[in-house]
Amino acid sequence: MSACPFRSSKRGRLERGIAAIEFALVLSTLLVVFYGLVSFGAVLYAQQAISRAAEDGARAFTGVNDATDTANIALIKNIVYASLATSHVTPANAGSTTAQRKIWLQTNPNVSVTVGTSGLVTVSYPYKENPIIALPGVLAPSKLSGSAKFSM
Known part of the structure; x- marks a missing residue:
């Protein structure tokens, strides 16, 4: 007499157990890889946004006649802050609108924007204190920075 195919054997139960262990190992490995990709992607996005803001400031340098005038420096910094505010690098408690994020950036003492007389614009952002994804x-x-220089 042959065994019934629907009857569970000891070997079938062991194979199901091994499959569950393999699934757990593969899933945990994939989750770790996904976690790393998300973390790295958030830092990379923030770095690109900071570099782009520095480039926007350097581009604004072209319309400035006197690079030592404080009003012109304030105008360039304002453009850099606006660029950072539109890129969503600020934490959630900074506000939901672009204007609120811009105010947060301007009043945060750890966010620095320097404008050199040679056209070099440098932006420094405290990423560890304000990560995109915590x-x-x-x-x-700890800090991300970007710089760009206007040259003709």
Whole structure:
């Protein structure tokens, strides 16, 4: 007499157990890789946004006649802050509108924008204090910075 195919054997139960262990190992590995990609992607996005803001400031330098005038420097800084505010690098408590995020950037003492007389615009942002995605266990850089220089 042959065994019934619907009857569960000891070997079938063991194979189901091994499949569950393999699934758990593969899933945990994929989750770690996904976690790393999201963390790295957030830092990379913030770095690109900061570099773009510095480039926007350097572009604004072209319309300035006197690079030592404080009004012109304030105008260039305003353009850099506006660029940063539209890129959503600020934390959620900074506000939901672009104007609120811009005010947060301008009043945060750790966000610095320097404009050199040679056309060099440098932006420094405290990323570790204000990450885009707060993920536990991520070794985020303490500061991100970008610089751009206007040249003809």
